[in-house]
Amino acid sequence: MPPPTPPFDKFTWARVDRATPPKRAAGDRLQDFSEIYSDFDEATVQAQAARCIQCPEPLCRQSCPLSNRIPEWLELAAQGRFMEAAEVSRSTSNMPELCSRVCPQEKLCEGSCILNSRSDPVSIGAVERFINEYAFLHGGFDVEVEPSNGRRVAVIGSGPGGLACADELNRLGYAVTVFEAQMIPGGLLVNGIPAFKLDKSLVQRRIDLLVRRGVEFKLGVRVGWDLSLDDVRRNHEAVFVGVGAQRPKPLDVPGAGLRGVHEALSFLVQKNVKSPLIEGDPIEVEGRRVVVLGGGDTAMDCLRTALRGGAEDVVCLYRRDLANMPGSRKEYANALEEGARFQFLTNPTEVVGDANGRVVGVRCVRMELGEPDGTGRRKPRPVVGSECLEPADLVLVAYGFDPVPFPEGSEFARIALDAWGGLKTDRNQMTSLAGVFAGGDSVRGPSLVVHAVRDGRLAAAGIHRYLTETKAAAVLG
Numbered sequence: 142m143p144p145p146t147p148p149f150d151k152f153t154w155a156r157v158d159r160a161t162p163p164k165r166a167a168g169d170r171l172q173d174f175s176e177i178y179s180d181f182d183e184a185t186v187q188a189q190a191a192r193c194i195q196c197p198e199p200l201c202r203q204s205c206p207l208s209n210r211i212p213e214w215l216e217l218a219a220q221g222r223f224m225e226a227a228e229v230s231r232s233t234s235n236m237p238e239l240c241s242r243v244c245p246q247e248k249l250c251e252g253s254c255i256l257n258s259r260s261d262p263v264s265i266g267a268v269e270r271f272i273n274e275y276a277f278l279h280g281g282f283d284v285e286v287e288p289s290n291g292r293r294v295a296v297i298g299s300g301p302g303g304l305a306c307a308d309e310l311n312r313l314g315y316a317v318t319v320f321e322a323q324m325i326p327g328g329l330l331v332n333g334i335p336a337f338k339l340d341k342s343l344v345q346r347r348i349d350l351l352v353r354r355g356v357e358f359k360l361g362v363r364v365g366w367d368l369s370l371d372d373v374r375r376n377h378e379a380v381f382v383g384v385g386a387q388r389p390k391p392l393d394v395p396g397a398g399l400r401g402v403h404e405a406l407s408f409l410v411q412k413n414v415k416s417p418l419i420e421g422d423p424i425e426v427e428g429r430r431v432v433v434l435g436g437g438d439t440a441m442d443c444l445r446t447a448l449r450g451g452a453e454d455v456v457c458l459y460r461r462d463l464a465n466m467p468g469s470r471k472e473y474a475n476a477l478e479e480g481a482r483f484q485f486l487t488n489p490t491e492v493v494g495d496a497n498g499r500v501v502g503v504r505c506v507r508m509e510l511g512e513p514d515g516t517g518r519r520k521p522r523p524v525v526g527s528e529c530l531e532p533a534d535l536v537l538v539a540y541g542f543d544p545v546p547f548p549e550g551s552e553f554a555r556i557a558l559d560a561w562g563g564l565k566t567d568r569n570q571m572t573s574l575a576g577v578f579a580g581g582d583s584v585r586g587p588s589l590v591v592h593a594v595r596d597g598r599l600a601a602a603g604i605h606r607y608l609t610e611t612k613a614a615a616v617l618g
């Protein structure tokens with residue numbers, strides 16, 4: 142059926158059903174690591190954008206960590222003014238084409254769309270993706286950059302937080318150098334999130350834009366180890382630390398050290414990033430029974446990566462129920478379609494091995510949900526006598542991440558930390574070291590791309606304020 146055509150009005154939502162972008166069939170997408178969604182056509186974008194009722198106090202905008210001007214660009218998109226729509230979208234986000242692909246919209250903008258009470262929400266993520274890809278295709282992606290102000294700032298870490306901060310500071314006329322420990326820049330956008338959710342060339346396209354505008358990337362430099370923070374500070378007037386939190390939380394049961402037990406991120410990097418520099422023995426999944434432990438985005442990505450690797454059976458064990466699972470619902474549905482199994486309210490008590498020290502199964506206990514804990518989530522507790530065995534050849538542990546500790550005695554170690562080990566920051570994202578700012582997962586714990594972008598933007602504004610004020614004070618004093 143052809144999509145509805147203009148004129149659109151405030152009640153378009155009642156005539157036009159919500160559409161989601163075309164998705165490849167599960168059997169087809171298991172054959173490769175390519176993205177599974179494609180774009181709407183122009184007429185569909187217009188009709189979908191026109192479903193927005195233009196609320197006077199848009200809840201979508203309020204629930205977006207970047208306060209994206211969603212109704213404004215939806216209105217422009219509905220009128221077919223895609224380039225202008227993309228320009229408005231870029232005004233609050235440094236990587237809207239990436240966020241549109243990886244944001245859990247159902248928990249953020251789309252989850253709070255007022256239409257949820259009467260119909261289905263506007264397909265905000267799909268429109269955001271379309272208008273920004275359209276802009277890239279038609280040469281409209283660049284931004285105004287101020288003339289050089291002769292001041293140098295360092296960014297440590299090239300994840301979304303670091304990239305957003307570098308982008309903002311470059312626009313303000315700063316000379317920005319990004320130090321990245323890995324040889325491939327992009328942080329978890331590249332070295333974590335699989336290509337079937339986010340094509341790696343799109344991250345590189347963003348980085349190329351920054352390089353063209355003069356941002357310098359120093360790859361393979363791990364600050365605190367290869368180069369001291371002292372040295373970085375000596376050569377730069379301010380520093381942004383966006384080093385993420387990538388130390389895997391361990392599996393703490395007997396048998397966790399058996400052959401065939403791996404932490405999730407090493408597995409994902411190995412299967413998703415094609416580079417001779419990736420370390421470690423290959424983790425083979427073909428024909429194997431794979432058990433994934435955990436219920437977050439990392440677990441969903443492991444399940445779907447194992448299925449693409451030809452695993453015979455892939456099952457997720459999660460100690461709470463679906464309603465309390467932190468992973469994105471969209472990716473849960475995609476994992477189910479692709480053949481993953483889920484065992485909720487199930488917790489491992491032991492990894493069982495054979496005489497050669499290789500995994501053969503995971504002993505589990507069933508759980509039930511008790512009273513809410515401090516975070517408001519109901520606390521799982523074991524059901525006595527409910528033990529069972531899940532056969533397995535490979536166990537992938539996706540229990541979340543902690544910060545990587547800085548070397549003792551390094552200047553990093555002087556930065557005040559919170560109870561979890563995250564870098565403490567003030568309202569401007571400045572740490573306890575003057576001129577050293579921080580954001581993203583290294584501050585807030587494992588979170589979302591859009592939160593890291595927000596922190597990077599706030600930190601850039603904080604750095605600009607700090608350097609402008611120190612310069613003014615120097616002139617006066």
Ligand SMILES: Cc1cc2nc3c(=O)[nH]c(=O)nc-3n(C[C@H](O)[C@H](O)[C@H](O)COP(=O)(O)OP(=O)(O)OC[C@H]3O[C@@H](n4cnc5c(N)ncnc54)[C@H](O)[C@@H]3O)c2cc1C
Pocket residue numbers: 243244245297298299300301302303320321322323326327328329330333334335338362363364365366383384385386387406409438439442580581582583587588589590591593
């Ligand atoms: C498997 C997986 C899937 C995810 N899926 C999603 C998703 O679908 N949607 C979503 O919104 N979020 C997702 N996330 C979370 C998201 O990726 C992170 O919240 C986000 O990338 C954090 O950004 P960041 O800039 O703080 O750090 P990171 O992206 O972790 O980047 C930090 C960078 O700093 C570098 N670095 C570390 N130490 C040093 C040092 N000493 N010197 C120099 N460089 C250093 C690292 O090499 C890395 O490149 C996922 C996370 C994982 C692990």
